[in-house]
Amino acid sequence: MANDKQKAYWSEVAGPKWLSLEGAMEARLAPISTAVIAAAALQPGERVLDIGCGAGRTSQEAAQAAGETGYVLGIDIAAPMIEAARAHAGGPKPGIAPLEFALADAQTAHFTPPFDVLISRFGIMFFDDPVAAFANLRASVKPGGRLAFAAWAPLAANPHWQIPLQLVAALTGPGNPGKPHAPGPLAFDDATYVRSLFEAAGWQNIEIRAQTVLLHGASLDDEARIACFMGPAGALLDEKKADAATREAARLAVRQALPGFATPLPDGSLHLPATIHLITASAG
Ligand SMILES: C[S@@+](CC[C@H](N)C(=O)[O-])C[C@H]1O[C@@H](n2cnc3c(N)ncnc32)[C@H](O)[C@@H]1O
Numbered sequence: 232m233a234n235d236k237q238k239a240y241w242s243e244v245a246g247p248k249w250l251s252l253e254g255a256m257e258a259r260l261a262p263i264s265t266a267v268i269a270a271a272a273l274q275p276g277e278r279v280l281d282i283g284c285g286a287g288r289t290s291q292e293a294a295q296a297a298g299e300t301g302y303v304l305g306i307d308i309a310a311p312m313i314e315a316a317r318a319h320a321g322g323p324k325p326g327i328a329p330l331e332f333a334l335a336d337a338q339t340a341h342f343t344p345p346f347d348v349l350i351s352r353f354g355i356m357f358f359d360d361p362v363a364a365f366a367n368l369r370a371s372v373k374p375g376g377r378l379a380f381a382a383w384a385p386l387a388a389n390p391h392w393q394i395p396l397q398l399v400a401a402l403t404g405p406g407n408p409g410k411p412h413a414p415g416p417l418a419f420d421d422a423t424y425v426r427s428l429f430e431a432a433g434w435q436n437i438e439i440r441a442q443t444v445l446l447h448g449a450s451l452d453d454e455a456r457i458a459c460f461m462g463p464a465g466a467l468l469d470e471k472k473a474d475a476a477t478r479e480a481a482r483l484a485v486r487q488a489l490p491g492f493a494t495p496l497p498d499g500s501l502h503l504p505a506t507i508h509l510i511t512a513s514a515g
Contacts, residue, residue: 233338234308237357237414241309244469248461250286250315255449255457257288262444263352263381263507264289268296270509271379276300277347279328280371282337282380283307283354287316287330293350294328301328304342306335307354338364342371349378356382356418365432369514376514378434381507382419384441386463388506390492391446391454395464398484403471406463416462422508434512442509448493448501455486 249256267289273279275298281290284305294303307313316332323329333340338358349368358364368378386393400406412418419425422439429437448454458464459481468478493501 233363234336234357234359234414237359238308238336241307241357242311245461246285246309246311248465250311252457252460254286255453256461257286259446259448259457260352261288261447263446264292266442266444266507266509267350267352267379267381268292270511271348271350271377273297273301273348273350278344279303279348279350280342280346280368281305281354282349282351282368283357284316284332285312285352285354287319287332289350289352290316290330290332291320294330297328299326299328303328303330304346305330305332306337306340307332308334308336308357310334338367340367345371345373345376347373347376349376349380351378351380353381353383353416355380356416357414359414361418361428362431365429365434369433372514374514378510378512378514380510382425382510383416384506384508385420386417388441391448391458391503391505392462392464394488394492395458395462395481395485396467398488399459399464399467399473399481402477402481402484403467403473406467406470419508419510425508425510429510429512433515435515437512438510440509440511442507444505444507445494446503446505448503450499451486451489451493451495451501454489454493454501454503455482458485458489 273296279293284290284307290305313332313334493503
């Protein structure tokens with residue numbers, strides 16, 4: 232079946248790792264939800280679909296923007312993420328759009344009635360067949376419907392990942408390069424390729440903008456831990472089946488390097504410069 236590998240990965244490996252950080256990823260990525268919601272220009276009363284919603288933080292923000300006459304559905308392929316999203320959202324709240332979550336594969340699921348807007352924070356880079364997925368999603372919006380998605384820009388523009396990856400590779404050796412554009416966090420790092428996918432899926436007025444954002448790290452220690460647990464450096468340590476001593480050496484090396492690319496804030500937290508591709512398009 233489509234996306235079986237990613238479903239298993241997010242349900243059994245990456246999702247549980249993400250959730251074990253107890254909200255740290257959501258806090259770290261909060262500025263990107265803000266950028267997506269702003270690019271989507273959500274209006275009160277709109278029906279919004281959040282793709283690859285994870286633990287649902289961006290869906291919650293969308294529900295605020297859509298107001299009580301709107302509606303938001305968050306979908307994810309991984310059951311643990313949907314369970315967490317439901318638990319975090321709690322019950323209905325006054326002034327906020329009804330918010331629901333469903334276990335679904337965005338590449339194949341059908342949605343009626345159609346949505347006004349599709350949004351996603353990093354939930355759209357994992358499809359086996361991205362053109363099929365974006366064509367399927369185009370069928371789930373009204374005529375004139377639109378989308379606003381965030382994907383990671385190249386590693387070279389994201390030192391919070393590139394530097395830990397280099398430090399880990401110095402300890403473990405380089406990872407398997409894999410196929411170009413294979414499903415994964417960096418699958419959409421090439422804007423020309425991304426444009427070709429949305430064009431082939433029939434979307435119009437496609438814009439792909441590289442936007443710099445400041446991620447929010449809780450502290451130098453937390454960020455060093457996260458950088459060696461999630462993302463490319465964490466994946467390389469897993470690929471190499473690194474032992475505890477190697478993981479600790481990696482964490483210490485990243486902890487030492489962090490002040491070189493993160494800006495400390497007075498409360499001990501950090502700003503980490505990062506770059507995303509902000510993708511917008513309309514269904515025509
Ligand atoms: C990097 S996480 C982002 C989660 C969330 N959007 C956030 O920013 O907190 C990617 C999410 O996409 C989901 N995903 C991957 N493939 C999917 C698919 N085919 N359909 C729906 N969700 C998918 C994963 O299960 C995972 O929760």
